Amino acid sequence: MTEAPPQPPRTRRKRRPRAGRRTAWLLTAPAVVVMLAVGAYPVGYAIWLSLQRYDLRFPSQRGFVGLGNYAAVLGARVFWTDLGATAVITAIAVTAELVLGFAIALTLRRGLAGRRAVHAALLLPYGIITVVAAFAWQYAATPDLSFLSGRAWLGERWSSFAVVIATEVWKTTPLAALLLLAGLAAVPEELMDTAKMDGATAWQRFRRVMLPGIRPVLLVVLLYRTLDSVRVFDTVFIQTNGANGTETVSLLAYDQLAGRLNLGLGSAVSVLLFLLSAAIALGFVWVFRADLRELYRPRPVEPDEPDPEDVW
Amino acid sequence: MPRFAAALLTALLAAPLLVACGGDRDGGVTLHWYVKVEASGSYRQAAQRCSDASAGRYRIELEPLPQTSDDQREQLIRRLAARDRTVDIMGMDVIWTAEFAGAGWLRPWTGARAEQVSAGVLAGPLATARYQGRLWAAPLNSNTQLLWYWKSRTPDPPATWDQVISAAEALPRGRNQVAVQGGRYEGYTVWVNSLLASAGTQLVTDADRPARARAALADAPARRALAVIRRLATSPVADPGLSADTEVDTRQAMLSGAAAFSLNYPEVYAAVRDEAPALLPDLGWTRYPQVVPGQPSRPPLGGINLGISAYSPHPEQAFAAAACLRSAENQQVGAVRGGLPPTIAAGYDDPAVVRAFPFGDLLRASIAAAAPRPATPAYSDVSLAVQQVLHPPASVNPDKDVPELRRTIDDALASKALL
Numbered sequence: 001m002t003e004a005p006p007q008p009p010r011t012r013r014k015r016r017p018r019a020g021r022r023t024a025w026l027l028t029a030p031a032v033v034v035m036l037a038v039g040a041y042p043v044g045y046a047i048w049l050s051l052q053r054y055d056l057r058f059p060s061q062r063g064f065v066g067l068g069n070y071a072a073v074l075g076a077r078v079f080w081t082d083l084g085a086t087a088v089i090t091a092i093a094v095t096a097e098l099v100l101g102f103a104i105a106l107t108l109r110r111g112l113a114g115r116r117a118v119h120a121a122l123l124l125p126y127g128i129i130t131v132v133a134a135f136a137w138q139y140a141a142t143p144d145l146s147f148l149s150g151r152a153w154l155g156e157r158w159s160s161f162a163v164v165i166a167t168e169v170w171k172t173t174p175l176a177a178l179l180l181l182a183g184l185a186a187v188p189e190e191l192m193d194t195a196k197m198d199g200a201t202a203w204q205r206f207r208r209v210m211l212p213g214i215r216p217v218l219l220v221v222l223l224y225r226t227l228d229s230v231r232v233f234d235t236v237f238i239q240t241n242g243a244n245g246t247e248t249v250s251l252l253a254y255d256q257l258a259g260r261l262n263l264g265l266g267s268a269v270s271v272l273l274f275l276l277s278a279a280i281a282l283g284f285v286w287v288f289r290a291d292l293r294e295l296y297r298p299r300p301v302e303p304d305e306p307d308p309e310d311v312w
Numbered sequence: 313m314p315r316f317a318a319a320l321l322t323a324l325l326a327a328p329l330l331v332a333c334g335g336d337r338d339g340g341v342t343l344h345w346y347v348k349v350e351a352s353g354s355y356r357q358a359a360q361r362c363s364d365a366s367a368g369r370y371r372i373e374l375e376p377l378p379q380t381s382d383d384q385r386e387q388l389i390r391r392l393a394a395r396d397r398t399v400d401i402m403g404m405d406v407i408w409t410a411e412f413a414g415a416g417w418l419r420p421w422t423g424a425r426a427e428q429v430s431a432g433v434l435a436g437p438l439a440t441a442r443y444q445g446r447l448w449a450a451p452l453n454s455n456t457q458l459l460w461y462w463k464s465r466t467p468d469p470p471a472t473w474d475q476v477i478s479a480a481e482a483l484p485r486g487r488n489q490v491a492v493q494g495g496r497y498e499g500y501t502v503w504v505n506s507l508l509a510s511a512g513t514q515l516v517t518d519a520d521r522p523a524r525a526r527a528a529l530a531d532a533p534a535r536r537a538l539a540v541i542r543r544l545a546t547s548p549v550a551d552p553g554l555s556a557d558t559e560v561d562t563r564q565a566m567l568s569g570a571a572a573f574s575l576n577y578p579e580v581y582a583a584v585r586d587e588a589p590a591l592l593p594d595l596g597w598t599r600y601p602q603v604v605p606g607q608p609s610r611p612p613l614g615g616i617n618l619g620i621s622a623y624s625p626h627p628e629q630a631f632a633a634a635a636c637l638r639s640a641e642n643q644q645v646g647a648v649r650g651g652l653p654p655t656i657a658a659g660y661d662d663p664a665v666v667r668a669f670p671f672g673d674l675l676r677a678s679i680a681a682a683a684p685r686p687a688t689p690a691y692s693d694v695s696l697a698v699q700q701v702l703h704p705p706a707s708v709n710p711d712k713d714v715p716e717l718r719r720t721i722d723d724a725l726a727s728k729a730l731l
Binding site: 053056143151152240255256259265 | 730
């Protein structure tokens with residue numbers, strides 16, 4: 001759609017930065033428009049819907065209700081129950097993914113024969129569509145179909161959570177492992193060897209050398225997985241559809257929107273979930289701001305480096 | 313990348329035009345019939361027969377809907393809310409009539425057309441197609457549940473829920489389950505509704521007048537109905553996976569021999585006949601159990617009605633096609649091939665149907681006595697409320713749950729509360 005703009009004639013070399021800035025804006029405009037269309041517009045529309053009583057099945061009753069939907073959501077016990085279920089899944093799944101992912105990354109770092117094959121095999125669960133993985137684990141947890149046991153895992157609350165969480169962990173640990181493996185590359189072998197020669201124990205080397213080196217990546221994985229997990233939908237939808245107290249907040253929003261066509265209530269739940277994700281992200285970035293800065297460790301700026309806007 | 317985006321955009325913009333051109337190729341119109349997948353192929357056969365008989369006026373194309381009623385409804389209402397013009401005829405679960413009609417998504421059946429598809433139809437199924445005095449759909453199939461059991465394990469069929477559970481408890485472990493639909497889905501509401509009706513109360517009063525509709529649930533009968541759920545769910549004869557069980561599981565429990573009893577649709581008979589024919593002579597059936605001894609039970613009422621979408625561009629052809637699809641001949645094919653109980657009363661006397669349904673008279677009597685689920689536009693909300701308060705089955709506490717269910721259903725009817 002957009003061809004690269006023709007190279008400006010050399011005479012424009014002395015243009016003021018402001019003109020360059022305008023070009024930059026023009027160049028990014030299409031992307032900004034698309035982002036606004038697919039990101040900001042739906043979010044804004046959802047906020048607008050959440051302030052209305054609007055059920056597609058009762059169009060005549062449509063009207064502005066202010067924060068009424070939010071009061072209904074926050075006053076409903078089911079919202080808090082679902083929030084609790086979401087928290088349980090998130091806390092356990094993300095912890096397990098980090099621990100297992102780290103263990104796998106450490107093993108891979110040692111260098112194995114056929115490392116490429118191991119990498120590929122490791123990524124396989126991540127490449128499988130979540131719905132398919134959810135069905136596979138559901139079958140594994142169903143008596144008569146299962147090769148595991150005759151227990152009806154999805155018949156009780158805590159075993160249902162176990163199946164949901166196991167599916168999530170099985171599917172996402174590989175990604176965590178690979179990201180952490182990449183992060184481990186930032187900890188030079190020589191540093192570890194030096195520490196060893198200096199008489200540091202394995203634990204000390206892990207705590208004092210490796211962990212600080214990989215901390216920024218670890219935090220990014222933690223943030224990414226937490227945000228993902230707070231919005232967990234497909235696994236629960238397939239395996240229990242929220243039965244036995246495993247309903248999550250995103251499933252609740254789906255029920256109001258897709259099942260009841262209650263756009264007002266459903267949007268209110270969605271907006272609250274959006275705010276929760278935003279709060280987690282912002283809070284996380286603030287608490288760990290020093291560590292995250294490490295990720296973008298800036299190159300020292302040369303005083304006479306040319307202004308990037310003046311490259312023409 | 314930009315080029316790819318442009319191509320994608322062009323394709324997206326052009327797609328509806330192509331679809332719009334596809335319709336009227338050979339003179340007649342193409343009608344899209346959205347209906348659940350019917351494994352035996354009887355719907356496909358009916359669609360073919362009606363298309364052929366229309367002499368080129370229309371061609372019916374099957375658009376398969378998902379397996380469960382909840383999923384079918386979700387797909388249809390999404391299309392209807394978006395005013396999808398490619399939906400002409402809908403195979404509607406009997407519980408959707410009020411909701412779809414109230415939302416303005418259906419064209420009513422009137423005059424001679426209405427008479428044609430109501431004549432000779434069983435009263436219960438016909439009532440499920442009516443809302444606020446008008447006919448909104450043509451009954452295609454009916455359905456109800458029977459109590460299925462093994463004659464070798466239970467020589468005398470029990471008549472009440474207490475007898476069923478006691479009889480099962482006397483049987484050896486591993487072969488003594490009472491298989492019911494306890495999963496968190498519409499099938500559970502079906503069970504609850506029939507228990508309540510059998511006990512002498514109901515979920516909602518004045519269901520078809522939204523402004524006046526309220527939770528009914530007379531105290532003593534409602535508690536009595538919920539006590540049945542509690543007794544079964546906490547008994548060793550309940551499937552450990554009860555809270556996830558659907559019709560598929562309860563049918564499988566009969567086939568595998570784990571269940572001594574199953575409350576289920578006639579598909580059980582077809583499944584045993586086709587998959588375990590050696591067991592067929594041992595398979596027994598009797599009427600849905602009573603809650604109160606001596607007070608006739610009110611079995612569930614299921615089935616499919618044919619509705620015409622308000623957004624269909626070809627209503628005339630769609631009405632004619634739907635009337636053809638529900639004809640006596642096509643209902644007979646559905647019964648014989650697919651085990652789908654007819655809505656036309658005389659269908660049960662057809663010799664071919666009698667052979668397909670050795671329990672045909674019981675089926676017809678059960679449908680006549682069946683308790684419909686509330687015909688309120690907020691039905692799906694009411695059903696969610698039932699599932700929210702009463703699920704999982706083992707958590708049911710009759711004393712505590714009756715007032716809470718009443719409150720939650722009132723909220724659901726107002727469609728203002730989170731469910």
